Amino acid sequence: MPKTAKSTQKAPSAQSGAKSTGPAVSPLAPKSFPKLPPLAGIRLATTAAGIRYQQRTDVLLALLAPGTQVAGVFTKSRTASAPVLWCQDKLKGGEARVLVVNSGNANAFTGKAGLDGVRDVANEASAVAGCRPQEVFMASTGVIGEPLPTSKIIRVLSDLARQTAAGNWRAAADAIMTTDTFPKAATATANIDGVKVTINGIAKGSGMIAPDMATMLSFVFTDANLPASVLQECLSAGIGPSFNAITVDSDTSTSDTLMLFATGKGGKHAAIAKASDKNLTEFRRALDGLLLDLALQVVRDGEGAQKLIRIDVTSAESDGAAKRIALSVANSPLVKTAIAGNDANWGRIVMAVGKSGEAADRDLLKISFGGHVVAEKGMRAVKYNEATATKAVSGREVNIAIDLGLGKGKARVWTCDLTHGYIDINGSYRS
């Protein structure tokens, strides 16, 4: 059985002592940082290069075994960052030997200098790792539009390469954080052809989060032996109900990057040529679970979030319609503020369904909070109970169900509430 480990390694609130400022850890954070085992073929190191933050790590270097296969999905923004453009181009080669990630600066909207900077980093990293520049992948997150001080990254690479070690997952998750209040990671195992393989993933993101994708970086690694084409198919299918089903503020980043690396250095298993191979079923289920776990950690760290909100839409005209309705609700400031205020204001759900533009029939629409039907047959439910409805929106996790009564389309998305914390964080992020 695939499973996603949740056991303790270190409390998130400990923060490695490296994050000196910022708001308190989200009340929705997992109780502990999961225990990620070392993975054959992957060595990690981090350092504080002083890119923007002081006294916290901001560069991650991952060295990958020769032959490591890679897949990726990226932001659909028309103003994508320089490292996104680089990675999209280099992905064609299908092989990766190095991953460099920095926080503090997104290297987005930085013109030709931005692309030159990525190339400079790739050249230096390839020299350090003994590979080709096109096998170096890079991601950057932080402020948009400020020149990335690439020299600060370049000068630490050789030291970092010497310091790399198996493990180091917690340090890696820490180094890629920006406004995150806790590091995000998950691990899972699965059998391929009777051989146990492991998947480890880390992620960052808490604001500018919306499908396709989010200000979100995530790097997932496995010791399985899978070709890039198979990895890509698994990844592209896996993000639909996970990273593409979360939204914090409807704002899509210029930098969203999700990459999947397979070293092939675990136990020997049968060759896999197609994602539809039955030997891959358990792996894919494990990967899907891990992606969802990471995506939900991002929502749980939504800027200012006090509540995790799940929205299930059923009986819509199509799956696409269901998702658009779910996102209309999930992105509605009025819905999000009402839930922040423990207000079972289902009228705002009606409003958000109505504004989605998708087919809806007032008299067939049914809305439930935590299983309690609040509206149906075109009006407030006859058995509506204010206390029950209020209780359903007053906890840390709120489940909203919307049945359109029209067709077979369904979708599930997650978001968080909209609180004073979001305003606090984003009214002064640059300063």
Place this chain on the structure above:
Amino acid sequence: MPKTAKSTQKAPSAQSGAKSTGPAVSPLAPKSFPKLPPLAGIRLATTAAGIRYQQRTDVLLALLAPGTQVAGVFTKSRTASAPVLWCQDKLKGGEARVLVVNSGNANAFTGKAGLDGVRDVANEASAVAGCRPQEVFMASTGVIGEPLPTSKIIRVLSDLARQTAAGNWRAAADAIMTTDTFPKAATATANIDGVKVTINGIAKGSGMIAPDMATMLSFVFTDANLPASVLQECLSAGIGPSFNAITVDSDTSTSDTLMLFATGKGGKHAAIAKASDKNLTEFRRALDGLLLDLALQVVRDGEGAQKLIRIDVTSAESDGAAKRIALSVANSPLVKTAIAGNDANWGRIVMAVGKSGEAADRDLLKISFGGHVVAEKGMRAVKYNEATATKAVSGREVNIAIDLGLGKGKARVWTCDLTHGYIDINGSYRS
């Protein structure tokens, strides 16, 4: 020359003594309530019927001269309110004798009872006014999903009818407010065929404001003599750059209603059969100006608004693309919170342009704050000055210009910043 009067009648902060609670008057409110003259053929009265609020007026009755012509535009929500459905249906007749508006309850998602309620009110109002029920129009604004206590409206109608008087515009604007912090009105005059006619308008709205249209009610009256078909054409054309170019929170109401009534009881002028009649040019310009004035008052009263933000998009692929880009920026929580914090965070403009899905070329994009170019040629402008940029986003009015460098499409939209006030108001609106 058409003009929109702005002269003083009473300070908005005076609030008629009728609105006992709620946040302070928006700092963006006009300095004074405009002086609206009586209009021939229109009599108004208001009362406190206790629909939801205590000790404030919540019902407006307008009696209109026989033969009054009417046009209207309404929310595109798929879950439109009962009075919206009623008005859309009765508009076909083209004539109006009565307008009844209540605040405190939207009569939306109230099922068959909601529609029965509108019919009951229309029946009573038609008896009081001596007209047919289909000549009675109604609008409701307030909480969604709670049954409207129509009996409270019905029982005040005959007294209200006796109390109607010419003028009373300030009282009318007060009675339709919900979370508004100031009453909204505008007046203008124009010549048709050398004869002076007058246009008076009132509006309400401050949250759940987004194009097509807003939690927005507006009623515009003129003493000009114009057939319903001409009124409709003028109104439909006028809302594009006014009420359909404003957004507070991207949330579209179930109740948006904008109606235009023409009594034909002013000075005699040549008959007008087509909206394109040259004799109507000045009137249409005056009407457009008045609609924009009212729409901007709604944004100036955006829930929690501290700043009025104008977004001009030029050189987009098409006007439609320009508008979608402008709205993507205007609805971005990250843009709105940055401006609330006096943060010239133009990177978030780049993000919002990028997420719109419309064509954009990083190297052609030019962004200005208050005329100061902050980004161009794919990066921060060479002459970028942080102090100048910060000053440009620190006042009560912020102008953002985005040039795509691609085509001839352009659009202008207005929004407001996103502040703690919005969270305060909307986390506890129902309670």
